[in-house]
Amino acid sequence: MFFGAPGTAFSEIPGRTRVIVTTDGEADDRCSMVRFLLHSNDFEVEGIVNSSSQFHWVGGEGWHAFHDPEWVGESIDLYGKVFENLRRHDPRFPTPAHLRSVWKVGNISAVGEDVERTEGAEWIAKVLLHDRDPRPVWVQAWGGCNTISRALKIIEEDHPGKMKEVAGRLRLFLIWEQDETYQKSIRPVWEPLGVPTIISDQFDGMAYIWRKVLPEETKCSFEAPWMKEHLLEGHGPLCASYEALDGAFHAEGDTPAFLHTIPNGLRSTENPGWGGWGGRYVKVRGKVWMDPLPADDWQRPEGQISIHNSWSKKLEHVTDPEQVAIRTRYFKPIWRWLEAVQNDFAARADWCVMDYDSANHHPVVRLKDTPLEMEAAAGESVTLDASASRDPDRDRLTCRWWHYPEAGTYPGEPLPDIDGPVAEVTVPTDARPGQTLHFIAEITDDGEPCLTRYARVVVVVRDP
Numbered sequence: 001m002f003f004g005a006p007g008t009a010f011s012e013i014p015g016r017t018r019v020i021v022t023t024d025g026e027a028d029d030r031c032s033m034v035r036f037l038l039h040s041n042d043f044e045v046e047g048i049v050n051s052s053s054q055f056h057w058v059g060g061e062g063w064h065a066f067h068d069p070e071w072v073g074e075s076i077d078l079y080g081k082v083f084e085n086l087r088r089h090d091p092r093f094p095t096p097a098h099l100r101s102v103w104k105v106g107n108i109s110a111v112g113e114d115v116e117r118t119e120g121a122e123w124i125a126k127v128l129l130h131d132r133d134p135r136p137v138w139v140q141a142w143g144g145c146n147t148i149s150r151a152l153k154i155i156e157e158d159h160p161g162k163m164k165e166v167a168g169r170l171r172l173f174l175i176w177e178q179d180e181t182y183q184k185s186i187r188p189v190w191e192p193l194g195v196p197t198i199i200s201d202q203f204d205g206m207a208y209i210w211r212k213v214l215p216e217e218t219k220c221s222f223e224a225p226w227m228k229e230h231l232l233e234g235h236g237p238l239c240a241s242y243e244a245l246d247g248a249f250h251a252e253g254d255t256p257a258f259l260h261t262i263p264n265g266l267r268s269t270e271n272p273g274w275g276g277w278g279g280r281y282v283k284v285r286g287k288v289w290m291d292p293l294p295a296d297d298w299q300r301p302e303g304q305i306s307i308h309n310s311w312s313k314k315l316e317h318v319t320d321p322e323q324v325a326i327r328t329r330y331f332k333p334i335w336r337w338l339e340a341v342q343n344d345f346a347a348r349a350d351w352c353v354m355d356y357d358s359a360n361h362h363p364v365v366r367l368k369d370t371p372l373e374m375e376a377a378a379g380e381s382v383t384l385d386a387s388a389s390r391d392p393d394r395d396r397l398t399c400r401w402w403h404y405p406e407a408g409t410y411p412g413e414p415l416p417d418i419d420g421p422v423a424e425v426t427v428p429t430d431a432r433p434g435q436t437l438h439f440i441a442e443i444t445d446d447g448e449p450c451l452t453r454y455a456r457v458v459v460v461v462r463d464p
């Protein structure tokens, strides 16, 4: 254990990621939106755009009905009611007026409709074409890709000379392919231009099937008593609007799309294979990343991946212990972080109603004489030092350094965890030059709820 040195809360906060959300307004999108708005200090929110999907569109009947796009405006209004208090905890929370100004309605009239030049599609195109800001824009499909597809067609039609530049700025995070437009329109044109694209199936661990697929030990913060205490009651109107199911976590299938882009120290945006709050992915072609194979003999679909051929749905109902073990392993890149993710949510819910001194705030991880990337030969030892970390609330911090084998390329046995802020690790003698080992500093305070931040050090094995 060590004590975080005192400090002001707002210095040294990592840069925010630029994000655009497209959403089909399903109940779980509406739950995700509550969390997203409470994380909006972590992002530069460039767009929130209603879109259709294979599940919901205007004119869809019964379960396929389209939730009136105004739900986004209503969520922003509820955010507006707690905004002043959120600002006491981080002045970077965007104003409700800003969020309203970037909320647009996109292509919603039918499944996969990407013909009409909607306001939402024009807006996404405009942001992507904005050449004064060179930083990546993470465009997330919480629903179909059709509005994104229309936006990219606008760029193809009106600004063909800018496509390469846009491709360099665009990042796609797709929650399945919830219509055919990725395969039909986006993939043929934009994959060859090297747009980094993550197509997730693991997200389903946070969606409706969470109770079936998450390990027991991760479920406590999804159950009704936890949700009631930490979110639903006594935390203001935005959290009260969260559509719990019988009081418990409902579903937030789209949440991993933005969890991936939170600057929490895991540096997931640098490489989808490194793993982070939004899951861990493997490169399947070009710059396209999808879920790791559940088992060696599973085949990845060549074309669209969605509810009809998803691995999560194949694994949902298995009961054979071997298959259950495969399922647990498959969702681990998501569930391994969930306790910290839920505590983060709870702290933000507190920020809606509490003053600064009553609430908890994140540790600030600081490494000392420890580059984020270092070289070491097999058999050589390196020191990883996070002892300069601190906590704005002067909370006591605990640190654990752990080896994340799946994130690196060294294929041997995982190295043991090391408790404490300073770790000396020895590169295994059988590691080969060029292989990588990832070490995560996981630093947690003793505030209520406890909050966790990270650092990731990548050790590249060099020639002796």
Ligand SMILES: [Ca+2]
Pocket: 023, 024, 025, 026, 028, 029, 142, 143, 254
């Ligand atoms: Ca959705």
Ligand SMILES: [Ca+2]
Pocket: 360, 361, 362, 363, 391, 392, 393, 394, 395, 445, 447, 451
């Ligand atoms: Ca704290």
